[in-house]
Amino acid sequence: GAVVSQHPSWVICKSGTSVKIECRSLDFQATTMFWYRQFPKQSLMLMATSNEGSKATYEQGVEKDKFLINHASLTLSTLTVTSAHPEDSSFYICSGTSGDQETQYFGPGTRLLVL
Amino acid sequence: GQNIDQPTEMTATEGAIVQINCTYQTSGFNGLFWYQQHAGEAPTFLSYNVLDGLEEKGRFSSFLSRSKGYSYLLLKELQMKDSASYLCAVSGSARQLTFGSGTQLTVLP
Numbered sequence: 001g002a003v004v005s006q007h008p009s010w011v012i013c014k015s016g017t018s019v020k021i022e023c024r025s026l027d028f029q030a031t032t033m034f035w036y037r038q039f040p041k042q043s044l045m046l047m048a049t050s051n052e053g054s055k056a057t058y059e060q061g062v063e064k065d066k067f068l069i070n071h072a073s074l075t076l077s078t079l080t081v082t083s084a085h086p087e088d089s090s091f092y093i094c095s096g097t098s099g100d101q102e103t104q105y106f107g108p109g110t111r112l113l114v115l
Numbered sequence: 116g117q118n119i120d121q122p123t124e125m126t127a128t129e130g131a132i133v134q135i136n137c138t139y140q141t142s143g144f145n146g147l148f149w150y151q152q153h154a155g156e157a158p159t160f161l162s163y164n165v166l167d168g169l170e171e172k173g174r175f176s177s178f179l180s181r182s183k184g185y186s187y188l189l190l191k192e193l194q195m196k197d198s199a200s201y202l203c204a205v206s207g208s209a210r211q212l213t214f215g216s217g218t219q220l221t222v223l224p
Binding site for chain 2: 032034042043044045046049057059091093095097102103104105106107108109111
């Protein structure tokens, strides 16, 4: 299957700071990338969908000014958590899909802890 | 919107067969996925069904009935490493995935 990487794999930051998470498709061109969040013992919740070169589409309840998504190329999408607070601590996972393919391939996830 | 139901927990014995069911109600349907997720890791793709019927891939099989809004994942010859959470996810009209809450499978020796 296709490979997606994320960086960093984990991050600890102070409340009020911003954190950027990178998602890269290593062996395919990800025309669409998705960002999910997963709290402990819960399932994945879609935050936003981004198509290369377009603005991201955010799910209801997700603040677009707080979670900035950039999908500037076919292999890279970034999620920036601005002014992070402890309640933003979670497991953030990206996925990518290419062309008409339906299967999403997931990155290894980034664990964020906001103190 | 999407509503997806699957059992919270299941337990089975090594070498046995287990079936994990998933029912869904959807306003748009582009297929159903099963993913495996070990604790602290991202999901890994297991199967994709868009047409009715059974898809077999090694020890894992997945079944879909679109008219009934029903799918199951069948795991044969269970191994200890199969202990994980199994996520049923429905792909909507914009290819966004809506996940069920996951079924935590524990395989006992």
